[in-house]
Amino acid sequence: xxxxxxxxxxxxxxxxxxxxxxxxxxxxxxxxxxxATNGGKRLRGFLALESASLFDVPxxxxxxxxxxxxxxxxxxxxxxDLPCMDDDDLRRGQPTVHVKWDEATAVLVGDALQTFxxxxxxxxxxxxxxxxIDLVATLARASGAQGMVLGQAQDIAxxxxxxxxxxxxxxxxxxxxxxxxxxxxxxxxxxLGGADPTPLRQYARAIGVAFQIADDILDVTGDAATxxxxxxxxxAAGKATFVSLLGLDGARAEAQALVDTAEAALAPYGNKAxxxxxxxxxxxxxxx
Amino acid sequence: xxxxxxxxxxxxxxxxxxxxxxxxxxxxxxxxxxxATNGGKRLRGFLALESASLFDVPxxxxxxxxxxxxxxxxxxxxxxDLPCMDDDDLRRGQPTVHVKWDEATAVLVGDALQTFxxxxxxxxxxxxxxxxIDLVATLARASGAQGMVLGQAQDIAxxxxxxxxxxxxxxxxxxxxxxxxxxxxxxxxxxLGGADPTPLRQYARAIGVAFQIADDILDVTGDAATxxxxxxxxxAAGKATFVSLLGLDGARAEAQALVDTAEAALAPYGNKAxxxxxxxxxxxxxxx
Numbered sequence: 069x070x071x072x073x074x075x076x077x078x079x080x081x082x083x084x085x086x087x088x089x090x091x092x093x094x095x096x097x098x099x100x101x102x103x104a105t106n107g108g109k110r111l112r113g114f115l116a117l118e119s120a121s122l123f124d125v126p127x128x129x130x131x132x133x134x135x136x137x138x139x140x141x142x143x144x145x146x147x148x149d150l151p152c153m154d155d156d157d158l159r160r161g162q163p164t165v166h167v168k169w170d171e172a173t174a175v176l177v178g179d180a181l182q183t184f185x186x187x188x189x190x191x192x193x194x195x196x197x198x199x200x201i202d203l204v205a206t207l208a209r210a211s212g213a214q215g216m217v218l219g220q221a222q223d224i225a226x227x228x229x230x231x232x233x234x235x236x237x238x239x240x241x242x243x244x245x246x247x248x249x250x251x252x253x254x255x256x257x258x259x260l261g262g263a264d265p266t267p268l269r270q271y272a273r274a275i276g277v278a279f280q281i282a283d284d285i286l287d288v289t290g291d292a293a294t295x296x297x298x299x300x301x302x303x304a305a306g307k308a309t310f311v312s313l314l315g316l317d318g319a320r321a322e323a324q325a326l327v328d329t330a331e332a333a334l335a336p337y338g339n340k341a342x343x344x345x346x347x348x349x350x351x352x353x354x355x356x
Numbered sequence: 357x358x359x360x361x362x363x364x365x366x367x368x369x370x371x372x373x374x375x376x377x378x379x380x381x382x383x384x385x386x387x388x389x390x391x392a393t394n395g396g397k398r399l400r401g402f403l404a405l406e407s408a409s410l411f412d413v414p415x416x417x418x419x420x421x422x423x424x425x426x427x428x429x430x431x432x433x434x435x436x437d438l439p440c441m442d443d444d445d446l447r448r449g450q451p452t453v454h455v456k457w458d459e460a461t462a463v464l465v466g467d468a469l470q471t472f473x474x475x476x477x478x479x480x481x482x483x484x485x486x487x488x489i490d491l492v493a494t495l496a497r498a499s500g501a502q503g504m505v506l507g508q509a510q511d512i513a514x515x516x517x518x519x520x521x522x523x524x525x526x527x528x529x530x531x532x533x534x535x536x537x538x539x540x541x542x543x544x545x546x547x548l549g550g551a552d553p554t555p556l557r558q559y560a561r562a563i564g565v566a567f568q569i570a571d572d573i574l575d576v577t578g579d580a581a582t583x584x585x586x587x588x589x590x591x592a593a594g595k596a597t598f599v600s601l602l603g604l605d606g607a608r609a610e611a612q613a614l615v616d617t618a619e620a621a622l623a624p625y626g627n628k629a630x631x632x633x634x635x636x637x638x639x640x641x642x643x644x
């Protein structure tokens with residue numbers, strides 16, 4: 069039931085992005101934007117759709133927030149994969165944008181995908197003016213110099229730090245680097261529903277950390293072919309991770325505890341939140 | 357009188373950006389953002405303030421649009437200066453961001469400046485929700501894959517094209533690369549003023565082209581020390597410019613004709629537009 073719902077959401081988000089990006093024309097940047105937003109698990113977009121559905125927001129409306137967060141996420145991956153950043157050749161099993169085209173194209177594709185995320189949120193079909201500007205303000209805060217970009221800078225700084233980070237430092241780094249952009253789509257659902265965001269924020273904070281712990285576990289135990297990207301990079305770089313700090317068993321126990329916290333936070337929504345609860349469990353059970 | 361008005365606007369915009377960027381903290385990305393937005397002519401910000409003043413929009417409100425367009429412009433310069441793009445070491449007489457820090461920092465600083473531009477526009481002090489989302493939508497369109505970023509991609513493609521571009525192709529490239537982001541602040545004034553944007557759009561389109569023609573003339577006749585950046589790059593690269601296509605005299609005549617067009621478009625605003633008229637004349641008379 070959950071996998072069917074995720075599958076439906078993935079297809080709806082892919083169709084939405086294909087349609088919205090089609091009007092950008094045929095040049096190289098537009099082609100790169102379509103390439104970079106193709107595939108992926110769409111977990112952030114799914115979160116937006118499911119959070120919005122708690123408050124009976126029409127999916128056709130929530131798709132603008134879902135598409136925006138997927139474009140924002142895709143931009144961060146394109147720039148993160150650049151030679152001057154993580155220097156990755158493979159993403160979702162395909163050559164990264166700078167490998168398929170070149171570095172200049174990858175810079176511009178990332179830039180334009182960020183812009184496009186805000187363009188999605190500004191679309192009149194995305195909500196009332198009040199809702200749309202609230203979505204813009206919160207996405208900007210989650211992704212900018214005090215959110216995702218700060219986390220990326222902290223991650224780069226950690227690679228050259230004299231001593232590995234402590235657990236609180238890893239927690240802060242990961243909350244910035246990936247947590248804020250997992251919290252945002254849950255918050256977006258509450259904004260579109262005109263609802264108190266507190267329970268969804270608690271839920272999303274917990275699954276954000278669980279997601280990163282699962283990523284750290286996958287980096288150690290996973291299969292690169294299944295994951296579609298290079299693994300074992302953190303250990304090779306001597307980076308502190310949840311696994312290096314808590315051990316494999318400790319990391320697994322912590323991830324499970326966070327999933328329990330996340331599920332408990334969904335209590336106010338009753339059975340309407342069953343897909344969100346299943347998503348929390350899926351996040352630590354996935355193999356890619 | 358014009359130079360005093362420009363000077364006042366420059367200081368107001370610098371103070372605004374300093375204050376708004378101060379809350380981002382002390383890390384490397386925030387420091388790079390402050391560095392990259394320091395200095396410059398602030399012509400786009402000035403355009404926003406002057407256009408808004410036609411409709412008696414308070415400067416304290418219009419500063420959010422002025423600051424946003426200056427952050428957007430600064431982001432485009434930081435990324436454009438990267439080794440994989442124009443590979444420039446000097447900007448406004450100072451080392452470019454990737455020279456002062458490194459490439460990864462420059463990518464992140466540009467990314468965060470783009471985000472910050474939208475954050476400025478989403479600020480409740482920037483206008484009503486309707487005005488703010490209209491500012492976001494139009495800035496996204498002006499700067500994204502059908503605006504500035506498209507122009508940058510066209511510029512890169514032109515460098516490796518088998519034959520130099522024709523005049524209509526150069527006009528289209530420049531309208532995308534620099535024109536849209538000169539038009540936007542004029543449009544922003546009309547949005548904040550709840551006014552018909554048509555005359556301001558005509559004015560801004562004309563000065564946008566005049567600005568680029570003046571840049572092409574400066575690239576040939578200017579002094580690198582005064583300009584604070586490398587010159588004679590276009591001729592060395594064999595790129596088609598307004599000067600290579602029209603000749604120096606032809607380019608000067610065309611720029612003057614565009615300034616006349618721009619001044620005529622301001623007629624509906626009478627004497628209130630005297631600074632905008634002076635700006636049009638300044639744009640082709642500047643030496644940097």
